[in-house]
Amino acid sequence: MTSRIIGTGSYVPARVVTNDELAQIVDTSDEWISGRTGIHKRRIAVEESTGYMAAEAARRALENAGITAEELELILVGTTTGEHCFPSVACEVQGEIGAVNAVAYDISAACSGFLFAMDTLQAFIRAGVYKTGLVIGADCLSKLIDWEDRGTCVLFGDGAGAAVMRAEDFGLIHTVMGSDGERGNVLSCVARTNGSFVDKRTPQLGYVYMDGQEVFKFAVKKVPECIRQVLDESGTDIEQIKYFVLHQANYRIVEAVAKRLKQPMDKFPMNMERYGNTSAATVPILLDEMNREGKLEPGDRIVLSGFGAGLTWGAALLEW
Ligand code: ACO
Numbered sequence: 001m002t003s004r005i006i007g008t009g010s011y012v013p014a015r016v017v018t019n020d021e022l023a024q025i026v027d028t029s030d031e032w033i034s035g036r037t038g039i040h041k042r043r044i045a046v047e048e049s050t051g052y053m054a055a056e057a058a059r060r061a062l063e064n065a066g067i068t069a070e071e072l073e074l075i076l077v078g079t080t081t082g083e084h085c086f087p088s089v090a091c092e093v094q095g096e097i098g099a100v101n102a103v104a105y106d107i108s109a110a111c112s113g114f115l116f117a118m119d120t121l122q123a124f125i126r127a128g129v130y131k132t133g134l135v136i137g138a139d140c141l142s143k144l145i146d147w148e149d150r151g152t153c154v155l156f157g158d159g160a161g162a163a164v165m166r167a168e169d170f171g172l173i174h175t176v177m178g179s180d181g182e183r184g185n186v187l188s189c190v191a192r193t194n195g196s197f198v199d200k201r202t203p204q205l206g207y208v209y210m211d212g213q214e215v216f217k218f219a220v221k222k223v224p225e226c227i228r229q230v231l232d233e234s235g236t237d238i239e240q241i242k243y244f245v246l247h248q249a250n251y252r253i254v255e256a257v258a259k260r261l262k263q264p265m266d267k268f269p270m271n272m273e274r275y276g277n278t279s280a281a282t283v284p285i286l287l288d289e290m291n292r293e294g295k296l297e298p299g300d301r302i303v304l305s306g307f308g309a310g311l312t313w314g315a316a317l318l319e320w
Helices: 030-037 050-065 089-097 110-126 181-186 212-233 251-261 279-292
Strands: 002-011 016-018 041-043 074-078 103-107 132-140 158-168 172-179 241-246 301-308 312-319
Touching: 002 050, 002 110, 002 172, 002 279, 030 251, 041 158, 050 089, 050 132, 050 158, 050 279, 074 089, 074 110, 089 103, 089 132, 103 110, 110 132, 110 158, 110 172, 110 279, 110 301, 110 312, 132 279, 158 279, 172 212, 181 212, 212 241, 212 251, 212 301, 212 312, 241 251, 241 279, 279 301
Parallel strands: 074 103, 074 132, 241 301
Antiparallel strands: 002 158, 016 041, 132 158, 172 312, 301 312
């Protein structure tokens, strides 16, 4: 028994912010941003919260799966940008969509959040605890960005993606996950837990800090490694893989991974040019687009891979 994705959904805010618009705020240019990252524009939440986007993506995934919210037994949201420390985004989603029979909680693994949530749901399904669940990757990084820091503010966008998973005989074949807490300092954001009774400090929310080159080196090493591991451990030949659906941080990272895996670029779909890096949402948004465009056919083998702060990384091999 394993679990299979039976429906996908996604939501991105309506507000489009182009590179040219950002060039009016910080000292940058469309040429610099698109040349270094592949990003041309992104969607930025104006009214929407992470919970709102996650619930919208969830509704669309349920509709795509053809099941009701009451059938869900577990809702996991990979996110680091909930509006509240508590309740969780997953509980907000549960309340919004009326998933009255579901247990709901968040998973904090930054850009790897969707992969980690999927792996957790898979473990419950394999153990026979649950049969039907919903995994979501949702983030609103625009709320954690220093809009005066050109090194980070050009990279991110907001959005949410979701997948309904159900116990079946085929689907997820194998997953691998990893973490390296010793290198957490290369990509971080201080939470509002830095107040102090002793010196009467008021808690303040930090901004995203990133050592871009260290993150780049980490990604181009770890992503091919974990993809090879998920293939080797499941006895799968890389030539059997139709698509590698990677976290959409930067097209140069995707290119470097393709090169290291000796695979052609047309196996690496991308949409970061339209959405930027939506953190935990990149993989499920891209997967939903591919699903709705009819790019995925029964029997296709695909690899999903996420990587991000923690440091964290993971890969999942599945049959569509
Ligand atoms: N516009 C113009 N110039 C800029 C900008 C900008 N938006 N940002 C930085 N620069 C300047 C820097 O100030 C620096 O100027 P200097 O040489 O005068 O000091 C110069 O460009 C080079 O800066 P670097 O940081 O060395 O630029 P780099 O070539 O490394 O590119 C980038 C930066 C694109 C972030 C790169 O490091 C990268 O791709 N890193 C991967 C990390 C990533 O994609 N993170 C996404 C989020 S994390 C995740 O999702 C896992």
